[in-house]
Amino acid sequence: xxxxxxxxxxxxxxxxxxxxxxxxxxxxxxxxxxxxxxxxxxxxxxxxxxxxxxxxxxxxxxxxxxxxxxxxxxxxxxxxxxxxxxxxxxxxxxxxxxxxxxxxxxxxxxxxxxxxxxxxxxxxxxxxxxxxxxxxxxxxxxxxxxxxxxxxxxxxxxxxxxxxxxxxxxxxxxxxxxxxxxxxxxxxxxxxxxxxxxxxxxxxxxxxxxxxxxxxxxxxxxxxxxxxxxx
Amino acid sequence: xxxxxxxxxxxxxxxxxxxxxxxxxxxxxxxxxxxxxxxxxxxxxxxxxxxxxxxxxxxxxxxxxxxxxxxxxxxxxxxxxxxxxxxxxxxxxxxxxxxxxxxxxxxxxxxxxxxxxxxxxxxxxxxxxxxxxxxxxxxxxxxxxxxxxxxxxxxxxxxxxxxxxxxxxxxxxxxxxxxxxxxxxxxxxxxxxxxxxxxxxxxxxxxxxxxxxxxxxxxxxxxxxxxxxxx
DNA sequence: ATTAATACTTAACAATATTTAACACAGCCT
DNA sequence: AGGCTGTGTTAAATATTGTTAAGTATTAAT
Numbered sequence: 260x261x262x263x264x265x266x267x268x269x270x271x272x273x274x275x276x277x278x279x280x281x282x283x284x285x286x287x288x289x290x291x292x293x294x295x296x297x298x299x300x301x302x303x304x305x306x307x308x309x310x311x312x313x314x315x316x317x318x319x320x321x322x323x324x325x326x327x328x329x330x331x332x333x334x335x336x337x338x339x340x341x342x343x344x345x346x347x348x349x350x351x352x353x354x355x356x357x358x359x360x361x362x363x364x365x366x367x368x369x370x371x372x373x374x375x376x377x378x379x380x381x382x383x384x385x386x387x388x389x390x391x392x393x394x395x396x397x398x399x400x401x402x403x404x405x406x407x408x409x410x411x412x413x414x415x416x417x418x419x420x421x422x423x424x425x426x427x428x429x430x431x432x433x434x435x436x437x438x439x440x441x442x443x444x445x446x447x448x449x450x451x452x453x454x455x456x457x458x459x460x461x462x463x464x465x466x467x468x469x470x471x472x473x474x475x476x477x478x479x480x481x482x483x484x485x486x487x488x489x490x
Numbered sequence: 491x492x493x494x495x496x497x498x499x500x501x502x503x504x505x506x507x508x509x510x511x512x513x514x515x516x517x518x519x520x521x522x523x524x525x526x527x528x529x530x531x532x533x534x535x536x537x538x539x540x541x542x543x544x545x546x547x548x549x550x551x552x553x554x555x556x557x558x559x560x561x562x563x564x565x566x567x568x569x570x571x572x573x574x575x576x577x578x579x580x581x582x583x584x585x586x587x588x589x590x591x592x593x594x595x596x597x598x599x600x601x602x603x604x605x606x607x608x609x610x611x612x613x614x615x616x617x618x619x620x621x622x623x624x625x626x627x628x629x630x631x632x633x634x635x636x637x638x639x640x641x642x643x644x645x646x647x648x649x650x651x652x653x654x655x656x657x658x659x660x661x662x663x664x665x666x667x668x669x670x671x672x673x674x675x676x677x678x679x680x681x682x683x684x685x686x687x688x689x690x691x692x693x694x695x696x697x698x699x700x701x702x703x704x705x706x707x708x709x710x711x712x713x714x715x716x717x718x719x720x721x
Numbered sequence: 722a723t724t725a726a727t728a729c730t731t732a733a734c735a736a737t738a739t740t741t742a743a744c745a746c747a748g749c750c751t
Numbered sequence: 752a753g754g755c756t757g758t759g760t761t762a763a764a765t766a767t768t769g770t771t772a773a774g775t776a777t778t779a780a781t
Contacts, residue, residue, distance in 0.1 A: 366602075368592050368605065368610075370591055370609040370610045420759080421758080435636065454760070455760090457738095457760080457761070458760055458761080460737095460739065460740085461741095461761095464739065480737090480768090481652045482767085482769070483736080489637055651767080651768055687727095688728095689769070689771080691727095692730085694728090695729065695731090711727090711728065711729090713727065714726085714778090714779085
């Protein structure tokens with residue numbers, strides 16, 4: 260499970276707005292919808308913890324472009340995506356000058372929007388390595404990789420050792436996919452030799468014990484390749 | 491050579507359904523049309539080799555939403571696009587909660603549909619896992635390829651090894667069709683040489699033993715070509 | 722009908738993974 | 752300093768997974 264991403268959505272068309280909001284929430288993004296530019300600005304100042312803004316350009320009270328300018332004054336780095344009608348090239352160009360990260364012309368597919376959000380977040384997350392401090396939801400467990408704490412099992416909160424936490428974090432980042440042994444060894448143990456590989460075995464055993472209270476969570480071995488965390 | 495993309499289309503309006511089907515086929519998508527939700531579900535379970543589902547929401551026998559729910563139980567990853575009348579917001583919202591990937595309001599243009607299909611396939615092909623995490627119904631058996639578990643036989647739940655699961659998954663994806671030896675070897679063993687082919691023989695034997703409790707399920711050999719899983 | 726190619730099954734073998742326990746080491750406390 | 756504690760490594764015994772080999776059976780070709 261990924262860290263919660265918070266989105267600010269400014270869209271005056273109620274139909275489209277609600278639809279987008281529901282869709283984004285369903286996709287795992289914690290989304291707030293504002294019906295016009297002013298409301299969006301207030302929401303942004305009040306609760307300044309958004310990771311990304313999606314702004315319609317044509318809006319009452321305050322249009323998307325000037326909203327973006329104001330937001331930029333408060334936060335230089337936050338990514339902004341514009342929604343714009345098909346033939347509004349001038350608006351788009353204006354938007355990019357402010358530092359928009361992307362724009363989408365209406366009508367657009369939901370897939371396309373998600374695709375761009377993910378592309379931007381991927382780029383941003385590389386800068387401040389946000390996957391290193393994520394909180395993961397693993398069935399009944401919650402794993403805080405920064406604090407190295409696994410909670411939710413019968414023992415309540417369990418402090419993981421550094422190696423345990425690093426290995427579990429790698430597994431979470433590759434959930435339902437194969438985490439290659441070599442990759443994990445080079446990442447955590449630096450050198451991937453026979454003895455470190457045995458050491459890793461031991462840590463896999465430890466993690467399995469830690470996660471035993473939820474039968475749906477499993478770390479399965481992929482012979483000769485690595486391990487797969489099943490959620 | 492590109493791999494054929496297979497679409498499941500569920501639409502009760504015969505005119506629209508046939509039109510769509512013909513159009514999609516003309517565009518290179520291998521499309522099956524089902525006239526109601528129940529038929530579509532049967533088609534899906536029987537031959538779980540679809541890459542994407544396009545479901546009308548209003549259909550007799552089983553509506554698109556509950557069809558989507560049932561399909562989701564079998565395959566967590568397969569993309570779903572809903573077709574919906576313009577003023578049916580609630581349905582769409584409900585659909586998103588299940589994990590629909592996109593929706594299109596009727597009436598729509600064919601280009602629009604193609605555009606969205608392609609947008610989705612582009613994303614899916616990046617994290618290549620649409621048929622990898624499916625649940626297959628094989629007679630009395632249930633095969634969870636993600637967890638590598640085969641249940642329903644006299645022994646209850648049986649954990650399959652990685653190779654067993656990979657091979658069975660390939661067979662399932664080509665159910666009632668020939669799975670070419672070369673293809674399976676290149677997919678699972680990477681290299682298709684004599685020794686790996688012998689190894690594959692051994693795994694076929696193992697799978698046959700695993701599936702012996704249902705006489706209707708059979709892995710038959712197609713001499714010189716490969717194997718065929720009969721359901 | 723004979724032969725060659727391909728497939729089937731079992732068993733031996735090799736490689737890899739699992740688990741428990743002993744060990745080494747560093748930090749901390751008194 | 753001496754002992755305690757937590758962390759990580761090494762060792763050893765066992766289990767699982769995958770490959771190779773060998774003998775037999777089946778199918779296709781001549």
